Amino acid sequence: MLTVAPPDAVELRSNATFEALMWALSRPGDIRTLPDAGFDAIAETLVDLECSAYADTSEMRERIVASGAMLADRIGDADHVFITALEDAGQQLAEINCGTALYPDDGATLIVAAAHRGQRLRLSGPGIKDATEIALDLPSGFWAMRDLLCLYPEGFDIFCVDGDKVIGIPRSTKVEVL
Amino acid sequence: MAYVATRGGEKAIEQAERLFRQDLGTIDAQRVETIRTTMPYLIDRVMGEASLYDEELAALALAQTGGELSEAVLVLRAWRTTQPRLAIARPVKQDEVLTQRRISAAFKDIPGGQILGPTLDYSHRVLATDVLEGKPFAPPQVEKATSPAPAKQPSLADWQRQQGLVAPTEPSDIAPEDIPDLTREPLLFPASRAHRLQSLARAETGGVLALGYAAMRGYGNAHPTVNELRLGEANVLVRHPRGTEFSAGRVRVSQAEVTSKEKGGYLELGFAATFGWNEVKVIAAATLDLNSDEAPVGSPVHEEFYLYHTESVEASGFCIHFKLPHYVTFQSILDAMRDTKAKKAAAEAKGEVYVAEPEEEPVL
Amino acid sequence: MSLASLTKDWAATSYGFLDASAKRELRRKMLKAIAVPGCQMPYASREVPMARGWGTGGLQVTLTLVNSASVVKVIDQGADDGVNAASIRRFISRVSGAAETWDTLSATIVQSRHRIPEEIMREDQVLVLQVPNPEPLRGVEPNISIARQMHADADYGKLWLTLYEQIVRKGRIMQGASYPAMVNGRHVMTPSPIPRWDVPKLNMARHLTFLSAGREKRLHAVPPYTRVEPLVFSDRPYQVEDHADLTCRRSGVRGFFMNELPQDGGGSVFEVSDSNLGIKAIDKADGSAIEIGETWYRNGEYSA
Numbered sequence: 001m002l003t004v005a006p007p008d009a010v011e012l013r014s015n016a017t018f019e020a021l022m023w024a025l026s027r028p029g030d031i032r033t034l035p036d037a038g039f040d041a042i043a044e045t046l047v048d049l050e051c052s053a054y055a056d057t058s059e060m061r062e063r064i065v066a067s068g069a070m071l072a073d074r075i076g077d078a079d080h081v082f083i084t085a086l087e088d089a090g091q092q093l094a095e096i097n098c099g100t101a102l103y104p105d106d107g108a109t110l111i112v113a114a115a116h117r118g119q120r121l122r123l124s125g126p127g128i129k130d131a132t133e134i135a136l137d138l139p140s141g142f143w144a145m146r147d148l149l150c151l152y153p154e155g156f157d158i159f160c161v162d163g164d165k166v167i168g169i170p171r172s173t174k175v176e177v178l
Numbered sequence: 179m180a181y182v183a184t185r186g187g188e189k190a191i192e193q194a195e196r197l198f199r200q201d202l203g204t205i206d207a208q209r210v211e212t213i214r215t216t217m218p219y220l221i222d223r224v225m226g227e228a229s230l231y232d233e234e235l236a237a238l239a240l241a242q243t244g245g246e247l248s249e250a251v252l253v254l255r256a257w258r259t260t261q262p263r264l265a266i267a268r269p270v271k272q273d274e275v276l277t278q279r280r281i282s283a284a285f286k287d288i289p290g291g292q293i294l295g296p297t298l299d300y301s302h303r304v305l306a307t308d309v310l311e312g313k314p315f316a317p318p319q320v321e322k323a324t325s326p327a328p329a330k331q332p333s334l335a336d337w338q339r340q341q342g343l344v345a346p347t348e349p350s351d352i353a354p355e356d357i358p359d360l361t362r363e364p365l366l367f368p369a370s371r372a373h374r375l376q377s378l379a380r381a382e383t384g385g386v387l388a389l390g391y392a393a394m395r396g397y398g399n400a401h402p403t404v405n406e407l408r409l410g411e412a413n414v415l416v417r418h419p420r421g422t423e424f425s426a427g428r429v430r431v432s433q434a435e436v437t438s439k440e441k442g443g444y445l446e447l448g449f450a451a452t453f454g455w456n457e458v459k460v461i462a463a464a465t466l467d468l469n470s471d472e473a474p475v476g477s478p479v480h481e482e483f484y485l486y487h488t489e490s491v492e493a494s495g496f497c498i499h500f501k502l503p504h505y506v507t508f509q510s511i512l513d514a515m516r517d518t519k520a521k522k523a524a525a526e527a528k529g530e531v532y533v534a535e536p537e538e539e540p541v542l
Numbered sequence: 543m544s545l546a547s548l549t550k551d552w553a554a555t556s557y558g559f560l561d562a563s564a565k566r567e568l569r570r571k572m573l574k575a576i577a578v579p580g581c582q583m584p585y586a587s588r589e590v591p592m593a594r595g596w597g598t599g600g601l602q603v604t605l606t607l608v609n610s611a612s613v614v615k616v617i618d619q620g621a622d623d624g625v626n627a628a629s630i631r632r633f634i635s636r637v638s639g640a641a642e643t644w645d646t647l648s649a650t651i652v653q654s655r656h657r658i659p660e661e662i663m664r665e666d667q668v669l670v671l672q673v674p675n676p677e678p679l680r681g682v683e684p685n686i687s688i689a690r691q692m693h694a695d696a697d698y699g700k701l702w703l704t705l706y707e708q709i710v711r712k713g714r715i716m717q718g719a720s721y722p723a724m725v726n727g728r729h730v731m732t733p734s735p736i737p738r739w740d741v742p743k744l745n746m747a748r749h750l751t752f753l754s755a756g757r758e759k760r761l762h763a764v765p766p767y768t769r770v771e772p773l774v775f776s777d778r779p780y781q782v783e784d785h786a787d788l789t790c791r792r793s794g795v796r797g798f799f800m801n802e803l804p805q806d807g808g809g810s811v812f813e814v815s816d817s818n819l820g821i822k823a824i825d826k827a828d829g830s831a832i833e834i835g836e837t838w839y840r841n842g843e844y845s846a
Contacts, residue, residue, distance in 0.1 A: 004555055004557065004559075004636065004637045004638075005555065005556060005557050006557060006639075007557040007558075007609070007610065008557070010562070011556075011557050011558070011562070012609070014562070014565070014566075014569075015607075015609045016609075018569045018606070018607075019607070021569075021573060022569075022572065022573065022576065022607075022750075023750075025573055025576045025577060025765075026576050026750045026765045026766055027765075027766060045566065045569060046566055046569055046570055046573075047566070048562075048563050048566050049263075049355070049563070050362055050363065050563070050566075050567060051570075079570075100694070101694035101695070102690060102691065102694045103584075104574070104578045104581055105571065105574040105575075105578070105581075105583045105584070107574070107577075109570075109573065125726075126579050126726050126765045126767065126768040126769075127576075127765040127766055127767055127768065128767055129746075129767045152578075152728065153578045153581055153728060153729070155577075157573065157574070157577040170576060170577035170578075171577050171578065172577060172578065172579060172726060188623060188625070188628045190625070191625045191628070191629065252589065252591075252593060253591070255589035256589045256590055256591040256592075257555075258589065259559070259560060259561065259564060259588040259589050259590060260555040260556050260559060260560070260561050261561060262561055262562070262563065263563065360586075361586065361588075362563070362567070362586050363567075363586050364584035364585055364586055364587070364759045364760075365759070366584060367686065367687040368687070475685055475687075475688075476684070476685060482685060482686065482687060491589055491593075491594050492594045492595075492757045494593065494594075495593035495594025495595040495596060495598070495757060496594055496595040496674075496757055497595075498593055498595070498596075499593065499594070499595030499596050499674070502595075502596065502618070502626055502655075503618065503619050503624060504619075504656075504735075505619055505801060505802075506619045506620065506656040506657055506719065506735070506736075506737055506799075506801075506815060507656060507718060507719040507720075507735045507737070508718075509737065509783065509799075509800075509801065509802055509815075510718035510719040510737040510738060510739075510783055511718035511719075512802070513718070513783040513784055513785075514714065514715075514716045514717070514718055515716075516784075517714060517781075517784065518712050518713060518714060518716070521713050521714070522713075
């Protein structure tokens with residue numbers, strides 16, 4: 001009584017993308033491989049007409065509109081924030097939605113292009129056995145800004161995308177700049 | 179595998195399902211069509227509780243489950259899960275509904291008139307046993323009125339607003355796509371009115387009736403007067419991506435507005451609507467809506483109480499889940515109980531007093 | 543743009559049963575659940591072709607994760623051949639093409655009701671627990687709006703008080719299964735009705751755990767290497783079920799959680815609750831080349 005459709009390309013890509021994102025967030029600092037480089041597959045996996053999203057490039061904005069999601073003019077109105085060029089964390093991120101103690105799930109997901117090299121960081125917290133060290137190329141004020149904004153369990157969660165590689169840093173992770 | 183040989187569970191469940199289906203026999207399009215055409219009110223009830231308007235699928239669900247209503251609703255809702263959402267229809271306005279029945283208990287007559295439409299309200303509920311003796315029951319023909327009632331009827335509440343009896347409504351310019359959708363987002367409390375009304379629209383008829391009746395009997399603080407009860411057909415108006423609005427078809431709908439007493443210089447109104455024609459449900463649901471705002475937390479007429487407990491699929495599913503094995507949790511309880519008894523026996527053997535009061539443990 | 547571009551060709555059901563937007567919503571909530579361990583995340587919870595209360599929450603998570611390369615194990619009360627476990631496993635493989643297994647070591651996804659397998663789960667495995675009631679505070683506060691505020695305030699006083707009262711009245715904490723546990727030092731969660739025996743397996747585990755309640759529309763997660771501490775008083779240690787000295791009458795394994803089978807003449811015999819562990823032990827004794835993984839309990843003592 002049940003006829004099941006085989007998976008189409010979108011299903012295959014989204015399933016693999018989610019698996020990468022899920023393990024990236026479960027093991028902060030681990031580098032996972034996305035099926036496609038860039039933000040497109042991530043948007044396809046997470047964003048649809050029940051979301052609001054912000055992007056700093058016109059291509060991503062078109063992608064968001066095509067998904068049916070509401071295009072946010074301000075970062076503070078978005079539940080998904082796609083940033084290709086993060087220059088001044090203080091100014092750009094100050095408004096990002098961190099949810100509330102009542103509904104921490106309202107905290108935004110930040111998807112940011114960041115090379116997996118540069119500044120050394122030590123991570124600890126859930127998902128990490130003791131501590132782990134990684135390198136991420138994000139503006140110098142970024143981590144201080146995050147400390148200021150994330151009042152656990154309020155906060156936002158980060159995916160740092162470098163080509164087809166992704167590192168996840170949930171709000172539960174303690175980040176020390178080395 | 180020796181360990182499992184004595185269990186045979188998988189075979190037993192397969193045969194049990196076969197037995198259920200064998201008892202119902204072959205289901206064909208004819209059976210589905212007969213159910214659809216002869217049981218319109220049952221179809222309406224199932225479509226309302228399933229929040230899926232498709233008479234044919236509802237009839238199929240009834241055929242497949244032998245009329246086990248909670249199963250029929252579940253199978254439809256599960257099917258609904260697999261379907262994409264293509265468009266969002268424009269809200270239905272009362273005075274645009276193609277109205278076949280519209281009555282008010284609040285006034286002897288109302289602007290537009292009392293339109294009885296089809297109803298058994300004033301009939302004598304006598305079983306037509308003659309049918310069983312071979313004499314078919316052919317209903318007498320309806321005699322047409324000299325002039326037909328207008329297809330559309332104004333809203334009584336609008337007239338009451340003009341008279342200053344009902345509080346003016348704030349025009350809400352919310353875009354249809356921004357109206358929250360309970361089937362795509364969780365119900366949180368305090369619930370938005372949209373969520374409350376959507377939840378009532380798909381609630382189990384019997385459950386809504388039970389709690390609505392409790393409110394009417396005195397567990398609520400508002401005794402309802404039916405301000406307006408309306409059965410009709412609503413156009414489903416959707417917008418083509420190019421911008422043109424068009425009708426995707428018509429759905430039968432029921433609406434009830436009940437009022438009780440004055441609040442802040444105006445009559446309070448409770449409202450409910452659902453797919454299909456189901457008067458009992460919308461009157462009971464509108465009564466719950468009316469009572470909501472002043473209901474004490476934890477009372478049967480408080481929204482968290484009645485919305486959670488009238489959700490048909492959740493309530494019936496949880497009820498029947500107690501048939502599943504629970505021997506691991508039971509073992510865990512036994513262990514704690516035996517340990518306490520052993521401690522008590524040990525204490526008594528030493529001549530000490532072991533104080534333990536009987537207590538019901540919360541079963542999680 | 544046309545209507546066609548908004549939709550897809552008609553299909554009776556989608557791959558993995560759930561439609562794309564249902565999966566996206568679950569993915570978003572599953573990520574948030576990982577980001578705030580132990581915190582209940584509300585989700586819409588679509589109806590699936592099983593009754594609520596029969597594992598629909600776990601099933602939605604599994605259907606979101608599953609692909610044709612997945613290997614799925616489903617247990618109920620520890621048994622792979624329980625009628626509902628078998629039915630869920632068959633459904634998952636039917637709608638996804640995933641392989642089915644009874645072996646904890648071969649599974650990529652283990653969906654379970656009321657038990658965690660005895661063999662230690664690996665870093666690449668996901669455990670999906672079916673949850674009837676996700677709210678550890680329900681027993682002390684049935685209203686979920688108030689309970690949510692209590693979580694927001696980390697106000698667990700009422701819960702501690704009932705545990706204390708049990709000690710005063712009965713000489714011990716009487717909570718059977720569903721023993722409340724503090725996750726990452728912030729949120730108290732129910733680990734679902736697993737026995738007390740299984741709760742330590744979640745603490746600093748290698749695997750990822752999702753706990754999902756379909757009827758109550760809440761899901762929470764325990765990421766790998768996350769602290770999960772049962773609520774206990776420092777002078778009253780956590781007590782697991784007294785099963786360390788019991789022996790399975792069929793397989794002979796000893797020191798695992800057991801099912802008790804009452805006997806006609808009075809008294810009871812025991813069978814290991816993780817039924818596939820029993821099968822593997824029997825097969826191994828018969829000379830088959832069977833791998834039994836390392837277990838969380840050794841000689842009846844938790845030692846992972």
